[in-house]
Amino acid sequence: MKAGFIGLGAMGVGMARNLAKAGYLAAVYNRTGSKAEALAAELQLAAYDSIEQLAANVDVVLICVSADKDVLAVVDAIVKAVKPGSVVVDMSTVSSETAKLAAQKLKDKQTAFLDAPVSGGVEGANKGTLAMMVGGDVAVLDHLRPLLAAMTARIEHLGDHGAGQACKAVNQIMAAGINQAVTEALAFAEAQGLPLEQVIDVIAGGAAGNWFLQHRGKTMTQNQFAPGFKLALHHKDLKIAQQMAQRVGVGCPLTVVTLADYAKLMAKGYGDEDISALYRVKQKR
Numbered sequence: 001m002k003a004g005f006i007g008l009g010a011m012g013v014g015m016a017r018n019l020a021k022a023g024y025l026a027a028v029y030n031r032t033g034s035k036a037e038a039l040a041a042e043l044q045l046a047a048y049d050s051i052e053q054l055a056a057n058v059d060v061v062l063i064c065v066s067a068d069k070d071v072l073a074v075v076d077a078i079v080k081a082v083k084p085g086s087v088v089v090d091m092s093t094v095s096s097e098t099a100k101l102a103a104q105k106l107k108d109k110q111t112a113f114l115d116a117p118v119s120g121g122v123e124g125a126n127k128g129t130l131a132m133m134v135g136g137d138v139a140v141l142d143h144l145r146p147l148l149a150a151m152t153a154r155i156e157h158l159g160d161h162g163a164g165q166a167c168k169a170v171n172q173i174m175a176a177g178i179n180q181a182v183t184e185a186l187a188f189a190e191a192q193g194l195p196l197e198q199v200i201d202v203i204a205g206g207a208a209g210n211w212f213l214q215h216r217g218k219t220m221t222q223n224q225f226a227p228g229f230k231l232a233l234h235h236k237d238l239k240i241a242q243q244m245a246q247r248v249g250v251g252c253p254l255t256v257v258t259l260a261d262y263a264k265l266m267a268k269g270y271g272d273e274d275i276s277a278l279y280r281v282k283q284k285r
Helices: 010-021 033-043 049-054 068-078 097-108 121-129 138-148 163-191 197-206 210-221 231-248 254-268 275-282
Strands: 004-005 025-029 060-065 087-090 110-117 130-135 152-159
Touching: 004 010, 004 049, 004 130, 010 025, 010 033, 010 121, 010 254, 025 033, 025 060, 049 068, 049 110, 060 068, 060 231, 068 087, 087 097, 097 110, 097 138, 110 138, 110 163, 121 130, 121 231, 130 163, 138 152, 152 163, 163 197, 163 210, 163 254, 197 210, 210 275, 231 275, 254 275
Parallel strands: 004 025, 004 060, 060 087, 087 110, 130 152
Antiparallel strands: 110 130
């Protein structure tokens, strides 16, 4: 299988490198062409000037872009040139409705589609240890498992088109809750005058331990917020989750609070920082 990768942001670059290392990646495309050209030179593969060129020359098209409108614009370009029998895998975080619409557009071109958002951050993308949540035909997924395994440590089929994105929304809501709990608790520890590194070490080894505390606790308490997952992107994802919840009549009050907190931080210019920048809101002033 020859794969092409569209979208070389912080996550996409790491995933593309792992695909190339496994021998699957044949071509890349990025809206900023210089980024695609640099990676193509590094990996010794093709960088195409258009999505249509890429789609016409590969068997599997992988997408990793930022928003619903971007995914649909990419799919609209793909359908102009894609070969029947190809597969498109979207690893962006978008709504279930967008995933279903993309699947329908591609079905008309005899092209299969999987919505396959991932979790694990930039670290997981670089190390090939992402968790992937998949919606679509399980037979198509099984055919692509060896390729997808080059980027992931776990691949889970959740159901029909849109199910992968619904599961990712669950992940993003849960991540918001964990962020709220960890930042609030560590701000409390700071106000108590406790030695924060020791607090983090002992709690990380107990019942309240979690990935976010282990990987972001010490940096946030040192006011270091280099992005692993940009706050503005989580805000975008939580807006999607909120809209999905409203459509089915489910209340998500913690999501509402987090959206408000993130909006305050974005207004102050912190949108490109890691989501652990929520600590700024929690600290005693």
